[in-house]
Amino acid sequence: MRQRPDEPGSAVTPGPVDEAHAPEPNEALAALVTKLRTELAGVRTAMRNRAVIEQAKGVLVERLGVTPDAAFDHLLQLSQRANIKLVEVAASVVGATAPDPQAAPVTTAPARQPGGASKIRRPGPGASAPGKNRPPAHEALQARHQLISSRIAASGSFDEAAEAIGTAAASWPGPATVLITLVEPAGAHRLAGAYGMSAHARRAWQQVPPQVAVPITRAARDRTALLVTDSQEIADQFPDLADQGLDAQAVFAAPLLDGDRVIGTLGLSWERRVDLDADTNRYLSALAEPVARKAAELAARATASPAGTDEDSATWLPIVLETLVHPAAVLAPVWADGQVVDFRIEHANTAAAELISPARAGQDATLLTAYPRVGSELLLPGLVGVLHSGGPRRLGPARLSPTAGADPAISQVMTADASRVWDRAVMVWRVHDESELIHSQLLDAERIARIGSFRWELERAEPHCSPQLYRMYFGDGQRHPVRVGELAGCVHSDDLPALQDAVKRTLVGGEQLSWEVRGAGRLAGHRLHIVAQPELDGAGIVTAIRGTVQDVTNQRVMESRLRRAEVALTTQRRRVDAELxxxxxxxxxxxxxxxxxxxxxxxxxxxxxxxxxxxxxxxxxxxxxxxxxxxxxxxxxxxxxxxxxxxxxxxxxxxxxxxxxxxxxxxxxxxxxxxxxxxxxxxxxxxxxxxxxxxxxxxxxxxxxxxxxxxxxxxxxxxxxxxxxxxxxxxxxxxxxxxxxxxxxxxxxxxxxxxxxxxxxxxxxxxxxxxxxxxxxxxxxxxxxxxxxxxxxxxxxxxxxxxxxxxxxxxxxxx
The missing domain is CATH 3.60.40.10 (PPM-type phosphatase domain)
Known part of the structure; x- marks a missing residue:
């Protein structure tokens, strides 16, 4: 085949150049860059269209029994006779034989004007079979869908995929913007590719938290496509859309599914109102499938790819979970009628498997089968909130129902921490006796009331003190060696003899000690109330002493102020009575x-x-x-x-x-x-x-x-x-x-x-x-x-x- 001089790769013999009219070096370089860019754009367009042309050649080879070259010549003749581009002829041939896309239904808001929104449903039993007596308009829709799908499949980046949608000749009006996002582990939507967006708008959509009210977050959350064609409904349902730099009159959004996982979203917006029929809406919704395939393919090339989670998680998630001491599990949401009704236990570490009974730890184990009451009352709504917000959340504490054979007097309590990983939830929980919670509450009570406790076994030189007592004595909650003899330095010298006498009566006579002293040293300026209760053995000898030390400085200051206020009030009352x-x-x-x-x-x-x-x-x-x-x-x-x-x-x-x-x-x-x-x-x-x-x-x-x-x-x-x-x-x-x-x-x-x-x-x-x-x-x-x-x-x-x-x-x- 003879090559045209203006085609890429052609060899053209340069003619003589008039040196007086030779272009400047900068101008020549700019012209060369422009030419190369034009050629590159043509090559990219040809690459995108090659897939649908090759599919059409295969259809003609099978139907007409000719060679691939003859099939290509046949396509050229059809293009020249109808004065239609070769790629559109090929798309029509492929669309006439390909099956209809099984697009998911589209959720739409009620329109304020007739025709403002529509709802797409799957083809019913009466829908036309592939290639059997379909009307020309239907075959045209199918051809355009095949052409757009082929261009998406041939795209080398997310931006090229978005451009293929934005510039395609479809049955719906050309969108002003197209964006493709990927869902990050915490649920945020990261902009992967866009068409028709300014640099400022791209920055606004660079990362969108899941709680922001925009169409893509709603589509990912509900796992369904949506189309809103009324501007007032857009403002009411998606108030954050304007803050993201989009002033749209109509919007479309659909989740990108890889198996049962939402890996991203596709979003389109128009600057004017659009009216679409049911078939057009269905093919618009069907765009999500080729975009999802391309997103999974492109994301798989990246190291932080969410597309490989199905395979990768089976490898590394169990390893990570096994490093945790407490029970941990990856929970996959179970959807029904657009709502999360349960969570399937996808991966669990050994501690979790031991905690859940073997009968409920099989492949079909769910959150509600493992914990029916606590799961429905606390865990299920809490985990749904984690999926929606993307942020971690502390769940509990909650009392568990006593298990079979357990002592009903011993109450068990569950506390859990949950966070989002892509469209899953990771939950780490503990099941412990209520005494552990009471212990932490007692420590909090000691800190709030400024009271510490101790136990001194007389055979030991060092008493065992609570953290608050160490905090009062040393200024922190760290455990330090405290000798009984050193405690005398904490008491004011004027109060020390009386306190020593009271301690002697407690040690010798077994009397209960209740004494208030002034502090010294680091406790100077404080007043301490000491209560000590002796422990006696069978012979009536004191073996240990337990008690409390409370800082009552503020209490005594308030009592002093109250006494002064009472005196002043009495004086005031007397004056008022005298005046009366x-x-x-x-x-x-x-x-x-x-x-x-x-x-x-x-x-x-x-x-x-x-x-x-x-x-x-x-x-x-x-x-x-x-x-x-x-x-x-x-x-x-x-x-x-x-x-x-x-x-x-x-x-x-x-x-x-x-x-x-x-x-x-x-x-x-x-x-x-x-x-x-x-x-x-x-x-x-x-x-x-x-x-x-x-x-x-x-x-x-x-x-x-x-x-x-x-x-x-x-x-x-x-x-x-x-x-x-x-x-x-x-x-x-x-x-x-x-x-x-x-x-x-x-x-x-x-x-x-x-x-x-x-x-x-x-x-x-x-x-x-x-x-x-x-x-x-x-x-x-x-x-x-x-x-x-x-x-x-x-x-x-x-x-x-x-x-x-x-x-x-x-x-x-x-x-």
């Missing part, structure tokens, strides 16, 4: 006496201060009534914010200040303005509400002013009730230089007035309108001149709490 008594006495002094109430001309006056039900509290409520020069009377009701002696002191100052200002013939509004200035200057931290009224008996005129929201209530003789009209001002002590106005009105004989503090209607949670309605409706109780009845009626009607304090004064015009 003083406040109660001051309140009694502030309230007017009966002679003072009766001295008001033309009025009958009575009052009531209701304190909180708290016995340790005195509130700042008060009222006052006194006669003024010229036949006038002063009426005051006040409430100082706060409680206790300080509030009552302020109330006393306000009482006498109001009396003094009233004696100067100041109006109620002027009195409130003056009191407000006094409180802002002298006691800026205090506020108070006041109602001040001045009654002139000669003309029955009442002038009143309020610092607060309590307007007096007037009950007429005919039973009508009304709030006195007039302005209400801010409490005194809130803002300086506030002007208060007073209001004048005429009272009739028999009218009654109720003056009260804000707390009677302004308690938190009380509706003001409802409270005023209750006050206006209290006329029936006012008729008896019983202020106690009025206050009780208001309190009960408004359901005020036991802590509500208030002051009220009832006034009746007598003439």
């Amino acid at each position: 008594e003083a406040a109660q006495a001051l309140q009694r002094t502030l309230l007017p006496s009966e002679p003072e109430l009766g001295a008001t001309e033309g009025l009958w006056v009575t009052g009531r201060c209701r304190n909180s039900a708290d016995p340790g509290r005195v509130d700042g409520d008060w009222y006052d009534a006194c006669a003024l020069p010229g036949g006038a009377s002063l009426l005051v009701v006040g409430d100082v914010a706060g409680s206790g002696l300080a509030a009552m002191t302020t109330a006393a100052r306000l009482r006498y200040a109001v009396r003094a200002y009233a004696a100067l013939d100041m109006s109620p509004g002027e009195i409130l303005s003056a009191v407000n200035t006094m409180l802002c200057v002298l006691e800026p931290e205090r506020t108070a509400t006041l109602v001040v009224a001045r009654y002139e008996a000669q003309d029955h005129q009442l002038r009143w002013a309020s610092a607060g929201q309590a307007a007096p209530v007037r009950y007429r003789g005919d039973g009508r009730a009304e709030l006195l009209p007039g302005p209400l001002g801010l409490p005194v002590g809130v803002v300086a230089q506030v002007t208060y106005s007073d209001t004048a009105l005429e009272l009739a004989s028999g009218d009654r007035l109720l003056l009260y503090t804000d707390s009677l209607v302004g308690t938190r949670g009380t509706d003001l309108v409802s409270a005023l309605d209750v006050l206006l409706g209290a006329g029936a109780h006012v008729g008896s001149d019983d202020v106690e009845a009025v206050v009780s009626h208001v309190v009960e009607s408004l359901q005020m709490g036991r802590d509500a304090d208030m002051g009220a004064m009832l006034v009746r015009v007598t003439n």
